Amino acid sequence: MTAPRSTTTNEPTDPYVDLPVPDQRKQQSWRAQGPIVAMVALGGAVGASARYGASMVWPVAAGSFPWTTLWVNAVGCAVIGVFMVLITEVWAAHRLVRPFFGTGVLGGFTTFSTYALDIQKLVAGGHSRAGLAYLAATLCAALAAVWLAATVTRRLVAWRQR
Amino acid sequence: MNWLLVICGAVVGAPMRYLTDRAVQKRHDTVFPWGTFTVNVVGCLILGLLSGAVATGAASSxxxxxxxxxxxxxxxxxxxxxxxxxxLAEDGARFFAAANVVASVVAGLGAAFVGVSCAEALWA
Structure with a gap:
């Protein structure tokens, strides 16, 4: 795919690119990156544990609609919508808050691989319609959640600041 | 024990995503989020292989x-x-927003199917 050269490459389009990038010396880079990587690992463990806990509390039988993964992904997308608006437009948060919560917890909580494998299993098990419905439902729920959450948060912040 | 296994995997997986994303994002100059795309597709391929291995009894729970x-x-x-x-959509790059959705789903699903098929061919 060819994308046009961006004029907004430094925009925080993704949660990591605006983190400090010290490229002077490797050692310096590691000194700056070490705490960030540690926070991402810690957050990832918290998020993945929460996802595993959800799958224990709401188990889904093989061949049935994977509601638990759908809800986990939708909730994670709603929370990142709120979080990113707060952290980029409202608070000047500590530099480790975003690696811990955005990249770590929410990234570890939500999952794309289980989503894809859920669809593969439904299709392979002869439930192609359910697979297709799950594919579309997760996409719609996730994108609607992040958009709604970000929009409502912005409105609330603007309303409070008036 | 089971929780510990999940935590051990996540402690490696999450930083791998962060470092891969950084490495990929440094190497291109476009608005397309290739970093997240890469980790998602690679993750789908690995989970596909693993799922196939579990189904054939080659890997344990x-x-x-x-x-x-x-x-x-x-x-x-x-x-x-x-x-x-x-x-991407908010910044006016609607085409890239749509392309990101389509490409991620198609490539992720493709990787998952390829992974399962490879595992079944290898261990069946």
Missing amino acids: HVQLLLGTGLCGALTTYSTFSYETLR
């Missing part, structure tokens, strides 16, 4: 928890994927 729920679950992300799509 403990390996599934460590590498599947823990590592692949933390390596891949839906929240960053949808947030980046929202940002």
Whole structure:
């Protein structure tokens, strides 16, 4: 795919690119990156544990609609919508808050691989319609959640600041 | 024990996502979020292989928890994927927002199917 050269490459389009990038010396880079990587690992463990806990509390039988993964992904997308608006437009948060919560917890909580494998299993098990419905439902729920959450948060912040 | 396996996998998977994303994003100059795309597709391929290995009895449920729920679950992300799509759409890059959704789903699903088929061919 060819994308046009961006004029907004430094925009925080993704949660990591605006983190400090010290490229002077490797050692310096590691000194700056070490705490960030540690926070991402810690957050990832918290998020993945929460996802595993959800799958224990709401188990889904093989061949049935994977509601638990759908809800986990939708909730994670709603929370990142709120979080990113707060952290980029409202608070000047500590530099480790975003690696811990955005990249770590929410990234570890939500999952794309289980989503894809859920669809593969439904299709392979002869439930192609359910697979297709799950594919579309997760996409719609996730994108609607992040958009709604970000929009409502912005409105609330603007309303409070008036 | 099971929780510990998930945590061990996630402690490796999440930083792998962060470092891969940084490495990929440094190497291109476009608005397309290739970093997240890469980790998601790679994670789908690994989980596909693992799922096939578990189905054929080549991998245990403990390996599934460590590498599947823990590592692949933390390596891949839906929240960053949808947030980046929202940002592309808000910044007026509607085509790239749509392309990100279509490409991620098609490539992720393709990788999952390829992984399962390869595992079945290898261990069946």
